[in-house]
Amino acid sequence: MIWPFNRKTSTETGAEYYIRDAAIADAKTLVDFKHRIWRDMFGHLKDEAFFTQAEATTDEQVKFWQSRISRGDTVWMAEDLRDRLVGTLHATTKHSEHTAEFVAAHALGELHELRYFYLTAATAETTIGTELIRTAIGDQPAITWLMGHAPLVETNLRQAGFEPLGEPIDPSDAPWKGIPRQAMVRQ
Template sequence: MNPPSAPAPTVRPAGADDLPAVLAMKNAAWRETYAHLLEPGFLAAQEAELPRAVEAWTRLLGEPGMEVWLAEGAGVVVGMAAAGPADDPALGPEGRELIALYVRARLHGAGLGAALLRAAVGGRPARLDVLVGNERAIAFYERHGFVAVGEPAVLGGPWGDAREQRMVRR
């Protein structure tokens, strides 16, 4: 006899009280996703900066039109997305900027990223920046109608030589 399977994660808006768990999950997803792209010291520093990140994201959540969504399964945050208004006339007044979308690796391919993307930007025109070399994410966004525009930009600072590619869905 097979044990009962865990219920599928649910997606809901995140509030300020959720941010410590949401951002801890984001850091874990970064370690899973970016270990081959970023220096280990940079990823470790994100853990030490968690209290500051929570403060910054709390302020961000208070900005007009900004939304953070979380995916939760069995009381544990396993995914997140954040989006706000896109300051881009080409996208029109309904345009959204996807600021973050992360899902724990064990749930890749389960449809959770798509559910978070729908919650955060829906079918509206949108833009995002994706780390060059994150081929899984690039393919995911392309499947959802995003196309690369322009040349990748070097991030610099603690990101070193890492580059981001702008992607847009009109």
């Protein structure tokens, strides 16, 4: 007799989601997920041309993430029991240019930078976002940027001890003009 495996209910531990590190083969899934979430986060701030332009670079973005993962960078993925991606997070100690300037200006010292932190609406009543943060950096100090309309991300950041620092920054250059970003810091 073969017993069917029911991927619609929780596991024997009660889990409904699991977190794993992305493999090179996951790069396309990660990029497609990002584009889908961007439409939710920035849809009220940007026109279709913004999304079309971003999605036109999918192949380059996939190659970028494949190279980062092959060099040892970790992108954490949260999936449900049907293997659907519901959240992502990448943490690094290498700051982007605008983050490095902000960290120096506020004398924040050594921090991780959280990037690629996206959550779907399916995670609204869960702690999967805070679990992604805990998995990626534990209780270490970190900075990230809250952009667009991302209430789930903001809620999970606050639950993990992140607070806004400084005033929101409104980039003056395309393509991000019109999408203010707020620094969120945990010391």
